[in-house]
Amino acid sequence: MESYRVDVYNIVGGEYCIEADVGQKVFEIIEKALTENRKVIISFRNVTRITTAFLNTAVGQLLRDFEEDEIKSKVSYEDITDVDRMKIRRVNQTAKLYYENPERMKNTIEDILGE
Amino acid sequence: MSRFALLNIRPSFEGYQQLINLYEKNKGYHLGTLELSIHKWFSANLSSALGGILDKLKEELITVKFSQMPSKTEEIMMKNGFLYYYSYPKLKDYYHTTIPYLKLKPTDSRTFFNYIDKDLLNREELPDLSKAAKEKMVDSIYEVFSNAQIHSDTKNIYTCGQVFPRKHVIEFTITDTGMGFKERIRRSFGKRIRATDAIRWAFEDKNTTKQKISGGLGLAMLREFVILNKGKIQVVSDNGFYNFDSKGETVKEFYGSFPGTVVNVQFRTDDPNSYSLKRETDNDLY
Secondary structure, three states: OOEEEEEHHHHHOOOEEOOHHHHHHHHHHHHHHHHOOOEEEEEOOOOOEEOHHHHHHHHHOHHHHOOHHHHHHHEEEEOOOHHHHHHHHHHHHHHHHHHHOOOHHHHHHHHHHHO | OEEEEEEEEOOOHHHHHHHHHHHHHHOOOOOOEEEEEEEEEEOHHHHHHHHHHHHHHHOOOOEEEEEEOOHHHHHHHHHOOOHHHHOOOOOOOOOOOEEEEEEEOOOOHHHHHHHHHHHHHOOOOOOOOOHHHHHHHHHHHHHHHHHHHHHOOOOOEEEEEEEEOOOOEEEEEEEEOOOOHHHHHHHHHOOOOOHHHHHHHHHOOOOOOOOOOOOOOHHHHHHHHHHHHOOEEEEEEEEEEEEEEOOEEEEEEEEEEEEEEEEEEEEEOOOOOOOOOOOOOHHHHO
């Protein structure tokens, strides 16, 4: 299977990956490549700062549209720090829970009211 | 003419209550003139919250004038640039203890990034803070900023900070004048809850008001860092006050409401923690 390299710095147009709507642009390219049955290498070369808000849209949404096993086998990361890997892990784990049951959020509000 | 006096304003419940009183007593005073005096002390980082309130009043064409303030306060608020917005000149900050007051559009991220890099991250006054702690601190600030961008629907975001070298502390404040936590929950889930419950809910890991996209990590991660750094977080949103520090979490309700949200974070600058993390492979990311 051919690989497609997603150069985040180039898509974002700079070293800061902060905003959710910029993450959406990255997501759309990853999604397109996966739909075309490509392996995807997401490169964060020259990126200096990444927020979870950016990652929620850029990669978290993949867990809504693709099976986890498919993502694991096709998506890899390059040039990323340990701290940012930790953020990706938390974003993915949050996304899994969220997309399994989007109604969960309503229940958490009931929980805080019921305390 | 309306006169209002702020007395000894610090980042505390009482300090924020006075700022809320300023707003509540003067809103609706269409086309009037407000003469504002400051007495004893005003914590410079709270220029962020004051800027937000005064702009809300100016939306009602209220003219704001400063009538009196302690010379030390005036000097600091000229150094951090806040009073420049009220026709005062700027003063050079030779001691580098101010982190400038910045008022920016929510879309103007680039200005904010440059400001954080130049005025916070690359300061020479943070020698005892490990590189990892600095990174975590800046990450936390970006998360708060992106929350204001995404959720509040605010016209402007106001930020300001202050360095206290002898106390080894940085205070940094981000204010928006959009909808608060309570209103976001009402719009997303149709639930009416108290502002204090809404803030506590937002700090729980994985809780988000975003529709169709997961989230809710930013504030949880900020709190985790503040625990390790032994710092402090305060949130003022509508009539809710939330304080989190080494003693735990406290909530209180104000008389009246802040027209938006203030997040004030205190970071310890003598934090040598290296915040090392185990190396994760791509497969560990799920």
